[in-house]
Amino acid sequence: MRVSRNCPWNRCSFCPVYKSEKFSVRSAANIKKDIDLLCKHAGAIRQSLEGSNGIEPEAIRRAFCGASMI
Numbered sequence: 001m002r003v004s005r006n007c008p009w010n011r012c013s014f015c016p017v018y019k020s021e022k023f024s025v026r027s028a029a030n031i032k033k034d035i036d037l038l039c040k041h042a043g044a045i046r047q048s049l050e051g052s053n054g055i056e057p058e059a060i061r062r063a064f065c066g067a068s069m070i
């Protein structure tokens with residue numbers, strides 16, 4: 001999980017990724033929202049996998065996209 005945006009170093013000559021972006025640290029409230037969302041999805045995946053022998057792509061899709069997207 002990312003707790004910051006962009007790169008605080010931004011000096012690697014081979015890397016063009018964040019050259020025009022300003023580094024910032026995400027707020028605790030913003031990070032907590034991501035943690036809560038991940039917990040929700042992890043719970044849904046765990047529930048979908050109960051009794052199965054492995055991770056099924058459909059179970060992951062259901063957990064992240066919701067039943068209405070199927």
Ligand code: SF4
Nearest residue numbers: 007009010011012015
């Ligand atoms: S590779 Fe890019 S993102 Fe990684 S530290 Fe270097 S400049 Fe930053």
